[in-house]
Amino acid sequence: MTRCEILIVGAGPAGIAAASVCGDRALWIDDNPAAGGQIWRGGKPVDGLSETWFGKVRLRPRQARVVQAERRHVLVETLEGQDAIVFDQIILTTGARELYLPFPGWTLPGAFGAGGLQALVKSGWPVDGKRVVVAGSGPLLIAVASYLRSRGARVVLVAEQAPMSRVAKFLLTYPAKLLQGARLARGLPYRTSSWVTRFTGRSAVLNQGGEVGCELLATGYGLVPNDELRAQFPPDDANVFLAGEAAGIGGVEKSLVEGEMAGLRALGADDSHLHDRHRACLRFAEHLNRTFELRDELRQLSEDDTIVCRCEDVRFGALKGQAGWRAAKLQTRCGMGPCQGRVCGPANRFVFGWDLPAGRPPLFPAKVDTLLQDMEIRK
Amino acid sequence: MPEITVNGERVHVADGTTVAAALLTRGAAFRHSVTGEPRAAFCGMGTCFECRAEVDGAPHERTCQIVCREGMQVRTS
Numbered sequence: 001m002t003r004c005e006i007l008i009v010g011a012g013p014a015g016i017a018a019a020s021v022c023g024d025r026a027l028w029i030d031d032n033p034a035a036g037g038q039i040w041r042g043g044k045p046v047d048g049l050s051e052t053w054f055g056k057v058r059l060r061p062r063q064a065r066v067v068q069a070e071r072r073h074v075l076v077e078t079l080e081g082q083d084a085i086v087f088d089q090i091i092l093t094t095g096a097r098e099l100y101l102p103f104p105g106w107t108l109p110g111a112f113g114a115g116g117l118q119a120l121v122k123s124g125w126p127v128d129g130k131r132v133v134v135a136g137s138g139p140l141l142i143a144v145a146s147y148l149r150s151r152g153a154r155v156v157l158v159a160e161q162a163p164m165s166r167v168a169k170f171l172l173t174y175p176a177k178l179l180q181g182a183r184l185a186r187g188l189p190y191r192t193s194s195w196v197t198r199f200t201g202r203s204a205v206l207n208q209g210g211e212v213g214c215e216l217l218a219t220g221y222g223l224v225p226n227d228e229l230r231a232q233f234p235p236d237d238a239n240v241f242l243a244g245e246a247a248g249i250g251g252v253e254k255s256l257v258e259g260e261m262a263g264l265r266a267l268g269a270d271d272s273h274l275h276d277r278h279r280a281c282l283r284f285a286e287h288l289n290r291t292f293e294l295r296d297e298l299r300q301l302s303e304d305d306t307i308v309c310r311c312e313d314v315r316f317g318a319l320k321g322q323a324g325w326r327a328a329k330l331q332t333r334c335g336m337g338p339c340q341g342r343v344c345g346p347a348n349r350f351v352f353g354w355d356l357p358a359g360r361p362p363l364f365p366a367k368v369d370t371l372l373q374d375m376e377i378r379k
Numbered sequence: 380m381p382e383i384t385v386n387g388e389r390v391h392v393a394d395g396t397t398v399a400a401a402l403l404t405r406g407a408a409f410r411h412s413v414t415g416e417p418r419a420a421f422c423g424m425g426t427c428f429e430c431r432a433e434v435d436g437a438p439h440e441r442t443c444q445i446v447c448r449e450g451m452q453v454r455t456s
Contacts, residue, residue, distance in 0.1 A: 031425055031444060032425070032444055033444065033445075033446050038424060042395070065425075097422065097424060097426045098422060098424075098426075100422075107412075107416060107418070108417075109407035109408040109417050109418070109419050110407060111421075112420070112421055112422075112423065113421055113422045113423060113424075113427075115422075115423065115424065116420070116421055116422040116423035116424065116427075117423065118423070119422075119423030119424055119443065120397075120399060120400055120403060120420055120423045120443065121400075123395070123396060123397035123399065123400045123423075123443065123446075124392060124393055124395060124396030124397060124400035124401065124404075125399075125400035125403045125404060126404065307412075307416075310412065310418075310421070310427065310429060311413075311428065312413055313412050313413050313414040313416065337413075337428070338428035338431070338439065339426060339427050339428050342426050342427070343422070343426065343427050365439060
C-alpha cells in the first residue's frame with residue numbers, strides 16, 4: 001500500500017501541468033511507459049509547447065493502471081503486480097480516446113485508428129513507403145498525416161467529413177491554428193466533405209466516388225472523454241478534480257490550463273489568475289467541436305454484416321432493432337468484451353442515440369490479487 | 380537493441396519498441412476475433428484490446444503499452 005497527499009492519474013498535458021504545480025506533494029501515475037499522453041507520446045517534445053512543459057515538470061510518473069476506485073483509495077495494476085494507493089485528493093487527467101465509426105472493412109488488417117496508427121508508428125512500427133489514407137474528422141487528421149509522412153509513408157488522401165465552409169470559418173477565426181495547420185499540411189492532399197465508405201484491405205472507397213489504393217487506413221472521427229474513473233466518485237466530492245480532455249474535449253491549451261488550475265486547487269492555492277485564459281480556451285473548444293461536428297450521413301455507413309462490437313463480433317444487423325444500450329448488451333453481448341464498450345459505446349451513441357454504458361468496476365480486466373487488496377484496506 | 384521471442388522465434392527490435400509494433404512488423408494480423416477474423420493492434424492506446432497477447436506467461440496483455448525487454452517471451456493466438 002502507498003500513501004500520498006495528492007494522486008494525479010494521467011500523464012498527458014493536463015497531468016503534466018498538474019504535476020508541475022504539485023511537485024513532491026503528488027504521486028503521479030499513468031498506464032503508459034512514459035509521460036506525454038497521446039499527443040506528446042513517449043516523453044519526447046514535439047514542439048515548443050511540449051518542450052516548455054516537459055522542462056517544467058520534475059516529477060516522473062509511475063506506470064500503473066487504476067482498475068477500481070473508492071472514496072479515498074484506488075486499486076492499481078503495475079508491471080510488478082499491484083498496489084493500493086491511499087490519497088487525500090485525486091486529480092483525474094485521464095484524457096480522451098478516439099471515436100471510431102464502423103463501416104464496411106474497418107476491422108480488416110491494415111485499418112487502424114488515426115491516433116492509433118500514429119501511436120503504433122511512434123512506438124516502433126516502420127511504415128516506410130506504405131500508402132496511407134487518413135480519414136475521419138478533426139485537426140488530429142492533419143497531425144497524423146503530417147507525422148506519417150515524416151516517417152516515410154505516402155499519404156495519398158486526408159478525408160475530412162466536415163464541409164469546407166466550416167473548416168475555413170474555424171481557421172479564419174484562429175489564424176494561429178491556420179498557420180500551424182498550413183505548415184503541417186503543406187502538400188498533403190486534403191479533401192473536405194469526404195469520407196471512406198468501404199475499406200477493401202487494398203483500397204479505400206470514397207463517398208464522392210472513386211477508390212484510392214492504399215495499404216493502410218487511419219480512421220478517427222473525433223475524441224471521447226475517458227471519464228469512467230470520474231464517475232466512480234460522487235459528483236460533489238470536493239477532493240476530486242477533473243481536468244483536460246477527460247473533462248470535455250477542447251485541445252491542448254485547455255488541458256494545460258485546467259491541469260494547472262486543478263493542481264493549484266488541490267494545494268489549496270488561488271487559481272483566479274488563470275480564469276480568463278480558461279474562458280478563452282472554453283470558447284475555442286466550443287468552436288472546435290462545432291466545426292467538426294459529425295454529419296448525419298455517417299450514421300448510415302454500416303451494412304447489416306458490418307461488425308460494430310469488435311470484441312464480440314456483433315454486427316450492425318443484430319443491433320439496429322434494439323431498444324437501447326442495455327437491451328443490445330443482453331441480447332447480443334455487444335459491449336461485454338474486454339473493452340467494455342469503450343469502442344462500440346460511443347459509436348452506438350452516435351449511430352442510434354443510445355446512452356453510453358456506465359463504467360462498472362473493475363474498470364479494466366484485473367487480477368484477483370489486485371481486487372483482493374480492497375479487503376486489506378478495509379481492515 | 381533487445382531480443383524477444385515471438386512464438387519461439389527470436390526477433391530483434393530497436394530500443395523503445397513496443398510489443399505491438401514488433402508484432403506488426405512480422406505481419407498484418409497476429410490475433411483472431413471470437414469468430415475467427417484476423418486482427419491486429421487498432422487503437423494504439425490500451426483501449427480496444429485488439430493487440431492482446433500473452434507476455435511472459437501473462438495472458439491478455441495490451442502489447443501496445445508494453446516496451447520490449449531483453450528475453451521477453453510473447454505468444455500470440
